[in-house]
Amino acid sequence: MNSSDQLTSNENFLEQIINEDLSNGFNKRKLKFRFPPEPNGYLHIGHAKSICLNFGFGKTFSSPVNLRFDDTNPEKENIVFINSIKEDIKWLGFKWDSECYASDYFNELYDWAIYLIKNNNAYVDSQDQETISIQRGVPSSAGELSPYRERTVDENLDLFKKMKEGNFMPGDCVLRAKIDMSSPNMHMRDPVLYRIINHEHHRTKDKWKIYPTYDWAHGQSDYIEGISHSLCTLEFQVHRELYDWLISKIPKQKEILPKQREFARLNLSYTIMSKRKLAEIVNSGLVSGWDDPRMPTISGLRRRGVPPQAIINFCDKVGVAKRENIIDYALLDFCTREVLNKISYRVMVVLDPVELEIINYPEGDSETLTAENNQEDETYGSREISFSKNLFIERDDFKEQANRKYFRLTIGKEVRLKNGYIIKGESIEKDSEGNINKIVCTYDPKSKSGSGTPESLRKVKGTIHWVDKNNYENISVNIFDKLFLSEVPDENNEADIKKLINRESIKNYNTACAEISLKDADFNKYYQFQRKGYFKLDKKNPEIIFNQTVTLRDNIKF
Numbered sequence: 001m002n003s004s005d006q007l008t009s010n011e012n013f014l015e016q017i018i019n020e021d022l023s024n025g026f027n028k029r030k031l032k033f034r035f036p037p038e039p040n041g042y043l044h045i046g047h048a049k050s051i052c053l054n055f056g057f058g059k060t061f062s063s064p065v066n067l068r069f070d071d072t073n074p075e076k077e078n079i080v081f082i083n084s085i086k087e088d089i090k091w092l093g094f095k096w097d098s099e100c101y102a103s104d105y106f107n108e109l110y111d112w113a114i115y116l117i118k119n120n121n122a123y124v125d126s127q128d129q130e131t132i133s134i135q136r137g138v139p140s141s142a143g144e145l146s147p148y149r150e151r152t153v154d155e156n157l158d159l160f161k162k163m164k165e166g167n168f169m170p171g172d173c174v175l176r177a178k179i180d181m182s183s184p185n186m187h188m189r190d191p192v193l194y195r196i197i198n199h200e201h202h203r204t205k206d207k208w209k210i211y212p213t214y215d216w217a218h219g220q221s222d223y224i225e226g227i228s229h230s231l232c233t234l235e236f237q238v239h240r241e242l243y244d245w246l247i248s249k250i251p252k253q254k255e256i257l258p259k260q261r262e263f264a265r266l267n268l269s270y271t272i273m274s275k276r277k278l279a280e281i282v283n284s285g286l287v288s289g290w291d292d293p294r295m296p297t298i299s300g301l302r303r304r305g306v307p308p309q310a311i312i313n314f315c316d317k318v319g320v321a322k323r324e325n326i327i328d329y330a331l332l333d334f335c336t337r338e339v340l341n342k343i344s345y346r347v348m349v350v351l352d353p354v355e356l357e358i359i360n361y362p363e364g365d366s367e368t369l370t371a372e373n374n375q376e377d378e379t380y381g382s383r384e385i386s387f388s389k390n391l392f393i394e395r396d397d398f399k400e401q402a403n404r405k406y407f408r409l410t411i412g413k414e415v416r417l418k419n420g421y422i423i424k425g426e427s428i429e430k431d432s433e434g435n436i437n438k439i440v441c442t443y444d445p446k447s448k449s450g451s452g453t454p455e456s457l458r459k460v461k462g463t464i465h466w467v468d469k470n471n472y473e474n475i476s477v478n479i480f481d482k483l484f485l486s487e488v489p490d491e492n493n494e495a496d497i498k499k500l501i502n503r504e505s506i507k508n509y510n511t512a513c514a515e516i517s518l519k520d521a522d523f524n525k526y527y528q529f530q531r532k533g534y535f536k537l538d539k540k541n542p543e544i545i546f547n548q549t550v551t552l553r554d555n556i557k558f
Contacts, residue, residue: 013320014053031061032227032229032256033054033231034066034068035054035065042278045311048266048315051092052312053231054231068101069082069100069102071202074199077201084299087299091302106204110164113194115251121177121179124156124174132174140184142182163196174194176192177245186238188242194216219246230261243260264321268296271490273490277497278297304547305534306332307340317331317335329482333554348371348466349475351509351512352394353395357391364389368385371419395436412424417463420466421448422444424441424443468516475546476510476512477512479548482502521544534551
């Protein structure tokens with residue numbers, strides 16, 4: 001089943017707003033939503049919430065949803081980002097009705113800017129951005145009027161045309177809306193509508209020398225596309241007054257006027273939700289790229305092995321709120337485990353191997369044991385694993401001396417080998433430096449799991465996993481910790497984000513031993529390394545490298 005088909009949620013306040021509009025006579029066939037990313041970076045888990053919300057409403061109300069790229073800043077945009085955004089949305093299981101770009105509307109936006117100038121609602125300001133910012137002042141007192149605010153319509157039209165033709169350099173002048181320099185809403189104090197950028201655009205090439213700001217392009221694009229409900233995060237709430245004002249000043253040709261409403265963005269502990277700061281981390285080389293498995297990007301989570309349904313379930317559990325809060329990252333891990341437990345293939349992998357020899361097992365013999373691929377779903381079937389006299393086990397599954405609370409292997413105590421026999425520690429062999437290089441054991445030949453003998457049912461307190469030394473595959477395994485040391489790394493906007501990076505957030509086991517079946521591991525499958533956690537084959541590497549998705553369990557319950 002497509003993951004988007006499984007999206008379910010209780011009615012939230014945004015859905016209540018839409019239903020109220022419908023009950024007041026709004027035509028349901030006119031409902032239309034959009035997801036409007038800026039193509040200046042990869043999408044992160046915060047964007048997933050907006051994706052699920054907008055496409056979820058599209059499903060709930062059987063309404064179209066546009067994917068619109070807000071491509072108004074060519075200096076930071078890239079076709080690579082556009083392709084990654086489309087791939088992320090498809091991977092989550094959603095489909096857009098129309099693929100749109102703000103650049104599709106550059107001609108109309110320019111014509112409407114001319115209309116504003118002619119109606120004395122916009123003017124060209126020849127001051128630099130720093131001066132303009134100072135003149136805006138503070139919310140508690142009126143700002144200072146620009147000395148260019150009363151330029152004539154003809155003068156403004158002439159200057160704006162010259163801006164478009166490239167007769168000025170960036171920073172020489174801007175086009176500003178003429179609204180109210182005494183408004184307590186700073187966004188209403190003659191905001192900039194156009195600025196000069198001498199940079200080739202990925203779609204329009206070098207046709208334009210001026211580019212619309214977010215505030216000028218966003219609402220007008222919603223209007224052009226017939227978007228009924230423009231859903232934004234809370235930081236855009238103060239923009240709503242300007243959003244409505246600008247739409248009110250353009251010539252109306254359409255019946256539907258978009259309604260902007262805001263919801264709390266997703267804030268996740270130990271995570272940054274700023275594309276600018278994530279780009280800084282990428283560009284500084286602190287991670288391998290936007291899709292590094294430690295990154296909170298959707299592509300990073302995909303590469304790490306988080307399934308799309310887990311992200312959808314997570315967004316559903318988080319819900320839609322009116323106030324900002326911080327969600328514990330453990331909730332995402334919980335949702336991931338919940339899905340992976342049902343769909344993962346069980347295998348045995350030893351990360352830090354030490355040899356184990358069963359001295360009473362017949363020399364040169366081997367046998368085949370049977371193991372379930374997924375005890376949660378019998379349709380996954382079973383697999384055969386080889387067993388012989390010499391095995392590998394985890395080094396930390398043995399202690400030379402241990403107390404009564406240690407239930408793994410030690411001298412004189414029994415444990416069960418997963419899917420196999422009961423063994424007992426007898427002795428150890430060490431190298432010249434005192435390191436254990438072999439554990440010597442005996443086994444009970446009648447204790448094989450599933451054999452039906454009384455010995456096979458005998459209870460021992462510990463079970464450990466293993467790999468046949470005579471039939472295994474060498475693999476590399478990446479184990480991850482949190483990328484950021486601070487629980488709220490985004491708390492201080494001025495902080496050097498590079499200093500908050502956990503330099504020990506990745507540990508590689510490049511001599512791990514795995515069941516021979518992993519020689520043909522499938523990237524489209526999810527795996528549980530028994531007793532270790534959930535893992536995913538890294539598609540970007542030609543070698544067999546697995547990334548840890550999440551551990552098997554956590555103490556937090558949801």
